[in-house]
Amino acid sequence: MKENPGRLISILYRKSQMFWCQLLKEYEVSAAEYPVLMILYRQDGRTQENVVSELAIDKSAITRVVKSLEEKGFIERKKDEVDKRCNRIYLTEKGHLLKKPIEKGIMEWNGILQKDMSNEESDEVMRLLNQMVDNIQEQSEKKEKRKDQ
CATH class of the missing domain: 1.10.10.10 (Winged helix-like DNA-binding domain superfamily/Winged helix DNA-binding domain)
Structure with a gap:
């Protein structure tokens, strides 16, 4: 798994x-x-x-x-x-x-x-974490819209 x-x-x-x-x-x-x-x-x-x-x-x-x-x-x-x-x-x-x-x-x-991470790896981690936050935010907004309907 x-x-x-x-x-x-x-x-x-x-x-x-x-x-x-x-x-x-x-x-x-x-x-x-x-x-x-x-x-x-x-x-x-x-x-x-x-x-x-x-x-x-x-x-x-x-x-x-x-x-x-x-x-x-x-x-x-x-x-x-x-x-x-x-x-x-x-x-x-x-x-x-x-x-x-x-x-x-x-x-x-x-x-x-960020120990033992290159600058590129650190940047990629930040990009992915921001993407996860955006995904969750988008999902939350969709739920709020459905609740308001």
Whole structure:
């Protein structure tokens, strides 16, 4: 029987969570919280809806993560100037201080994942993973359309 890619992806996910939990423990940031910080490092002041969309997780999960990061002093929420229904999320000074350790962790994790891979192999893995994500997204959208009919 052929190897199940879902099983391998699940193993990678669990190992990733363990890596990030260990790395971020001293900063009191969870493995669920660091992706939100990474999004804000790329573009501060995003809406919560934008973060939900980019991370492809449900609104209630993001609400909990944002609340936790806010309570820890890493981010602050502000009402959008134009659309008062939207919250924008901004890094605080404390949140900005985590950028270097998180970037260092990303480099370390990527180094572990791509050990002994050529650049071409690494690029091909990324292409295939993106294709899998696109396939799942397309399937999810089809199911949503059928549900709405």
